[in-house]
Amino acid sequence: MKFTIPIGPQHPALKEPISLRMTVEGEVIRDADIRLGYNHRGLEKLAEERTWIQNIYLMERICGICSHSHTTCYVQGVEKLMEIEPPKRGLYIRTLVAELERIHSHLLWLGVAGHEAGFDSFFMYTWRDREVVMDILEMISGNRVHYAMNTIGGVRRDLDDLQVKKILDGLEVLKKRTEYYFKIGANEPTFVARLAGVGYLSKERAMDLCAVGPTARASGVTRDVRKDDPYAAYDETPFDVCTADTCDVLGRTVVRIKELFESYKISEFLLKSLPAGGIAVKAPKRAKPNEVLSRYEAPRGENTHYIKSNGTDKPERLKVRAPTLANYPATVEMLRNGFIADIPLIFAAIDPCICCAERAVELVNARTGEEKALRFSELRKLADERFKNPSLKRNAVWPF
Amino acid sequence: MLKRLTRWSRIKSPWILHLNSGACNACDIEIVAALTPRFDVERFGVLLKATPRHADVIIATGPVTRQIKDRIIRIYEQTPDPKFVIAVGACAMSGCVYRGAYNIMGGLDQVIPVNVYVPGCPARPDAILDGVIKLLGKL
Numbered sequence: 310m311k312f313t314i315p316i317g318p319q320h321p322a323l324k325e326p327i328s329l330r331m332t333v334e335g336e337v338i339r340d341a342d343i344r345l346g347y348n349h350r351g352l353e354k355l356a357e358e359r360t361w362i363q364n365i366y367l368m369e370r371i372c373g374i375c376s377h378s379h380t381t382c383y384v385q386g387v388e389k390l391m392e393i394e395p396p397k398r399g400l401y402i403r404t405l406v407a408e409l410e411r412i413h414s415h416l417l418w419l420g421v422a423g424h425e426a427g428f429d430s431f432f433m434y435t436w437r438d439r440e441v442v443m444d445i446l447e448m449i450s451g452n453r454v455h456y457a458m459n460t461i462g463g464v465r466r467d468l469d470d471l472q473v474k475k476i477l478d479g480l481e482v483l484k485k486r487t488e489y490y491f492k493i494g495a496n497e498p499t500f501v502a503r504l505a506g507v508g509y510l511s512k513e514r515a516m517d518l519c520a521v522g523p524t525a526r527a528s529g530v531t532r533d534v535r536k537d538d539p540y541a542a543y544d545e546t547p548f549d550v551c552t553a554d555t556c557d558v559l560g561r562t563v564v565r566i567k568e569l570f571e572s573y574k575i576s577e578f579l580l581k582s583l584p585a586g587g588i589a590v591k592a593p594k595r596a597k598p599n600e601v602l603s604r605y606e607a608p609r610g611e612n613t614h615y616i617k618s619n620g621t622d623k624p625e626r627l628k629v630r631a632p633t634l635a636n637y638p639a640t641v642e643m644l645r646n647g648f649i650a651d652i653p654l655i656f657a658a659i660d661p662c663i664c665c666a667e668r669a670v671e672l673v674n675a676r677t678g679e680e681k682a683l684r685f686s687e688l689r690k691l692a693d694e695r696f697k698n699p700s701l702k703r704n705a706v707w708p709f
Numbered sequence: 710m711l712k713r714l715t716r717w718s719r720i721k722s723p724w725i726l727h728l729n730s731g732a733c734n735a736c737d738i739e740i741v742a743a744l745t746p747r748f749d750v751e752r753f754g755v756l757l758k759a760t761p762r763h764a765d766v767i768i769a770t771g772p773v774t775r776q777i778k779d780r781i782i783r784i785y786e787q788t789p790d791p792k793f794v795i796a797v798g799a800c801a802m803s804g805c806v807y808r809g810a811y812n813i814m815g816g817l818d819q820v821i822p823v824n825v826y827v828p829g830c831p832a833r834p835d836a837i838l839d840g841v842i843k844l845l846g847k848l
Contacts, residue, residue, distance in 0.1 A: 318780055319728065319761070319784055320759075324729065326729055326730075326731070326777055347776050347777045348729075348732075348771075348774060348777075349731075349776065349812055350772065350810055350812055351807075351810040351811045351813065352810070354810065355806075355807065355810050358809075366806060370733045370735075370805070370807075372733055372734050372735075373734035373737070373738060373831060374734050374735075376733075417738065432745075433745055433746055436742065436745035436746070439742075440742070440747045443742075453739070454738065455735060662734060664731070
């Protein structure tokens, strides 16, 4: 017998309003239906009424966690439309803030993953250390969350030597702490056992469903906009694309921890080879009629902005596709044949940013299975059989 | 005597519910940051609860989207009396940059009564702490 369990929009496991409908048989999820729209604010329409500069601040408020991602993506597109080239130093600072944001976002996610796995001290640890990078961001930009660093044609604030030194010191502290988290995996068998085998997404399915970001990389898909289509200062920065082949939540955790190390490396490189010069060029008020698609690797995956200009000082159309939206079909696939208890963990593992994804209401189809009445004894027999031959293999091995 | 006891217990351990009414996540992560070691709102006896039925104080963020409006009213009604609402961030106060958008109610006080407003875009964890303490002081 199938039941449909509604989860959300206000639910203990979810921090943001979204509604999930799970079709379950016993404890096994047969299908999932994601209902969106609780966080839809109508930003794209608002953007059409504002000037290019005003829109930077609107784009920043699409999402608080990846605020720099959305502005950079937007600003890059507008710079292409206006045919201006930001100075090198501006691009380096832009990239530095992007990497610091990735560090803060991944530390935040590690904490949330620990919390969902029932490992609350890990949550408190990562959030305590996250304050280090928040302090750095506050020192650079003047604000903890909405940095407002980008402007069309460069960045708004410069770095001085003292700040560079302070950032490098902060990164040293973070590096040590991240190494400690890395070791936790090896010393905490319960944590690894909770994550391994949960939310399986094979490489083929990840490709088919167009998964992005760490979700795709944890399934062995080497896909990273920073490498594939370099923007800002990434073409001059040496770094590796981190992947894992376990295809589960454990792999997603490993990818994010590895990416933290890469981000420290990139930030140090950028700070040590910071070129001299100006940080911004003057931008014209209007953009010629044209259209552009801008890509950016946000902490959660590929973020794209489509911008169309019509010769005025306002965009004619602005379309945002955030990484979480691209990962929803893959999430449904991951949830299928999982357990009810794994829902928060699987859902948290794509690092959902619902406010990012709420552009338009989109329904993921739910199969309508025929109903068949089962007696309790039959159900129990089925459950017994299931637990004798579980479809999910749970081998609890930390892959290092 | 009983009155004093209830007042004391109310001040010493308010349980809070975090309610996202269409916010951009910035205020939300700052609220969670306020709960974690650096700021540690738990030293005032504040405990984050998952269900409105256990909560005394609703900490709400966001400009209230049309779709979530009814749910907010339902959550408010599910919270047992006496209940207090803290509106965190410029969105929950007036709508912030989203003001004028077609899907926005423009502030939490359009939907449910609010006791404390915490300004900021997003409000800093210290400011959220201050808001909670001011509310406790009013009791």
